[in-house]
Amino acid sequence: MAQYDVIVIGAGPGGYVAAIRCAQLGLKTACxxxxxxxxxxxxxxxxxxxKALLHASHQLHEAEHNFEKMGLKGAAPKIDWKQMLAYKDxxxxxxxxxxxxxxxxxxxxxxxxxxxxxxxxxxxVGDETHEAKNIxxxxxSEASSIPGVEIDEKVVVSSTGALELPKVxxxxxxxxxxxxxxxxxxxxxxxxxxVTVVEFLDQITPGMDAEVxxxxxxxxxxQGLKFVMGAAVQKVDATKTKAKVSYKLRKDDSEATLDxxxxxxATGRKPFxxxxxxxxxxxxxxxxxxxxxxxxxxxxxPGIYAIGDAIDGPMLAHKAEDEGMACAEVIAGKAxxxxxxxxxxxxxxxxxxxxxxxxxxxxxxxxxxxxxGKFPFMGNxxxxxxxxxxxxxxxxxxxxxxxxxxxxxIGPSAGDLxxxxxxxxxxxxxxEDVALTCHAHPTFSExxxxxxxxxxxxxxxx
Numbered sequence: 459m460a461q462y463d464v465i466v467i468g469a470g471p472g473g474y475v476a477a478i479r480c481a482q483l484g485l486k487t488a489c490x491x492x493x494x495x496x497x498x499x500x501x502x503x504x505x506x507x508x509k510a511l512l513h514a515s516h517q518l519h520e521a522e523h524n525f526e527k528m529g530l531k532g533a534a535p536k537i538d539w540k541q542m543l544a545y546k547d548x549x550x551x552x553x554x555x556x557x558x559x560x561x562x563x564x565x566x567x568x569x570x571x572x573x574x575x576x577x578x579x580x581x582x583v584g585d586e587t588h589e590a591k592n593i594x595x596x597x598x599s600e601a602s603s604i605p606g607v608e609i610d611e612k613v614v615v616s617s618t619g620a621l622e623l624p625k626v627x628x629x630x631x632x633x634x635x636x637x638x639x640x641x642x643x644x645x646x647x648x649x650x651x652x653v654t655v656v657e658f659l660d661q662i663t664p665g666m667d668a669e670v671x672x673x674x675x676x677x678x679x680x681q682g683l684k685f686v687m688g689a690a691v692q693k694v695d696a697t698k699t700k701a702k703v704s705y706k707l708r709k710d711d712s713e714a715t716l717d718x719x720x721x722x723x724a725t726g727r728k729p730f731x732x733x734x735x736x737x738x739x740x741x742x743x744x745x746x747x748x749x750x751x752x753x754x755x756x757x758x759x760p761g762i763y764a765i766g767d768a769i770d771g772p773m774l775a776h777k778a779e780d781e782g783m784a785c786a787e788v789i790a791g792k793a794x795x796x797x798x799x800x801x802x803x804x805x806x807x808x809x810x811x812x813x814x815x816x817x818x819x820x821x822x823x824x825x826x827x828x829x830x831g832k833f834p835f836m837g838n839x840x841x842x843x844x845x846x847x848x849x850x851x852x853x854x855x856x857x858x859x860x861x862x863x864x865x866x867x868i869g870p871s872a873g874d875l876x877x878x879x880x881x882x883x884x885x886x887x888x889x890e891d892v893a894l895t896c897h898a899h900p901t902f903s904e905x906x907x908x909x910x911x912x913x914x915x916x917x918x919x920x
Contacts, residue, residue, distance in 0.1 A: 460567075462486050464789060465581045465590035467573045467734070470498020472766030472778030473596030474557050479786035481564040488590075489561070490583055492572035496557040497550075498598050500775045503618040506553050508641055509806055510546040511621070515648035516808045524845050537649060539626055546621070574735045578761050592761050592789050595734065595749060596782065599727040599767035606693035607633070607723055613696045614721045617642060627651050627719035631703050633691050635662035637805050639724030640678065644807045647682045654684040654716055656691055656705055663805065667817045667852065667866040674811055674868055677848060686716075694721055729768045744770070754794065755785040763789070777801050800883045804873035809849050812876035815864025815883060816854060827857035831889055831913030833905050835869040837920040840900040846870035851909040853879070853889055860888035860913065871902045878906055889913035 462485075466477040469491035477489040495502060521535050561568055571583040575595075581588045601616035603609055611619035620642045626649045632639040635657035647653040655662075661671045662678075662685070675685065689705040692713070696702075703716040729747045736743065742750040742758045749764040751757055757764055765785050766778030780801075784794030805811040821828045831853040835841040849869030855862050865879040882892055892910035897903050908917040 459587055459589055460488070461589045462488050462567075463590070464488075464592045464594060464786075465490060465569075465573075465588060466594045466596055467575075467581065468498060468596035468598055468766075468768075469493070469496040469557070469568070470596060470598045470766065470778065471500050471775040472598070472782040473498065473594070474561070474782075475779045476594050476596060476765060476782030476786050477566045478560055478564050479783045480789065481566050483786060483790040483792070485786075485790060487565075488567040488569050488588065490569045490571065490573040490581060492570070495551075495554040496561070496568065497554045499600075501553045501557070502550060503621055505775055507546045507550050507621050508617070508638075508645070510549040511542065511645045512641060512806050512808070514542050514545065515645045519648050519808065527845070537626065539649075543622065572733060574733055575739055575762070576735060578739065578759050590761075592763065594755075594782075594785055594789075595731070595736075595757075595762065595764040595768055596766050596778070597730050597734065597768050598778075599773055600730040601723065602726050602728040603723050604633070604691060604725050607691065607721075608694075608696075609723055610696065613699065613701050613719075614694055614723060616723055620720075620722050623720060629718045630654070630720050630722060631656060631701070631716050631718040632722045632724055633694075633703070634724035634726070635659075635685070635687075636724060636726065637663065637803075639722060640683075641806055642722060642724070643683055644678065644681060652684075653682065654686060654718075656686045656689050656703065656716070658688070658690055658708075660688045662687075663811070665817075666803075666811070667813060668819060669852065670811060670813070670866050670868050673849065674805075677809065677868075678807070686714075696721070727767065727773055731768060754788045755781060756788075771798065772801060772803065774801065774803065797884065800880050802873075802876045802880055804876065806873060809846060809869050810872035811868045812872035813864070813866045814876055814880050815862070817864060817866070818854065821854065821863065826863075828854050828863060829857050829889075829913055830854060831909040831911065831917075833908035833912055833917050833920060835902075835905055837908065837917070838900075838902060838905045840902055841870050841905070843900070844870065851875070851905045853892075853906075853909040853913055855889040855913045860890055862887055862889055862892065865906075865909075867906075869902070869905065875903055875906055878903060 464480045464487045466473045466489045480487040630651045632643045632655045643653045688708045692704045701718045701721045755763045765781035767773045780796045787794030802814040834850045836847040852866045854864040889910045897907045911917045
């Protein structure tokens with residue numbers, strides 16, 4: 459029986475980061491992972507492989523639409539789908555092997571297999587039981603479906619199946635207009651699929667800034683995606699090669715169907731805690747299956763902690779990573795902290811969409827006086843030079859103190875640009891602080907400065 463200071467269950471972004479940080483803090487640490495490779499959903503069948511396909515499909519778009527404008531002439535590239543999948547797999551392998559190296563470097567033991575917790579302080583993997591003073595549950599999440607829709611990962615797929623289809627479908631129906639559905643929908647639209655997105659609500663990307671939602675949907679429509687909004691999917695009838703999606707419009711209860719070669723179910727995710735034995739232990743969970751924790755990631759059972767998608771909050775890899783580091787700090791007797799008000803969200807389409815902090819709707823509901831600084835990328839020299847002048851930066855600041863309250867970006871490299879505002883918010887910066895900071899020219903980041911200027915006397919280049 460091996461004895462550890464900490465055993466982490468799950469080697470996704472939250473789990474492997476927690477394990478490495480625990481080891482760095484001098485704690486004898488092991489990480490249990492049942493998948494054949496480290497990295498969890500994110501590195502294996504989520505964030506990383508989807509970004510590889512997004513990048514590849516964007517390069518195809520550039521070749522088809524912009525190369526000739528720049529004097530790059532020749533036959534348009536042909537899609538070798540098998541090679542594209544091989545490229546994606548190589549990207550995944552490089553990242554997962556990197557985690558193995560980090561485990562060895564930091565002396566974290568990888569215990570291979572699926573874990574259960576027979577009692578506090580004990581973790582069972584196969585026939586072996588290990589002892590741990592502390593256990594961190596970082597088991598992540600799994601795709602959820604809706605009544606009347608059964609996922610077979612062949613014709614009716616989750617995001618996992620969508621990343622390894624045997625061929626590019628002629629017709630793809632996406633159920634759900636959230637981040638996953640729109641990212642993968644845009645990949646296949648660029649590769650030639652006829653993509654239709656069916657969404658229950660009347661707007662895409664729930665919770666996002668309303669102006670960004672409208673602009674984003676308009677851009678996706680220009681890219682060829684079709685949308686059926688306010689539609690409740692009733693069922694999906696699938697054969698071995700085709701599917702029929704039946705839905706009902708909420709506004710008038712009218713019914714319709716869509717034919718598809720593949721149906722992607724992107725209706726959200728749920729905590730994956732099967733087999734851990736949490737009920738027998740008495741670990742409290744919410745009606746949605748989330749493990750209940752206090753402000754220090756402790757469950758109600760002493761010595762058992764939980765982080766990431768398994769607990770409340772946005773299901774984001776970087777949120778899990780922050781919690782993993784903070785939880786490790788708490789276990790080591792330090793002051794672990796996560797600022798949940800400054801967690802960015804990014805959609806990696808082209809253009810990218812990124813946000814942090816409050817939306818206008820939230821500020822209105824709070825009754826907080828605010829001002830808006832907005833700048834279009836059409837006024838940014840670098841963006842125009844690379845045919846990415848669509849979109850804008852929208853900065854929200856307190857009307858009295860000028861303190862930055864939130865930012866919403868749709869445009870080139872939005873996922874990178876948003877972090878300037880994340881840092882500003884962590885330091886309690888004002889919009890003027892951002893406006894007075896010199897930004898290199900020509901860069902996309904100048905659009906952020908211009909939005910900050912627009913919170914004051916006005917932007918310069920519009």
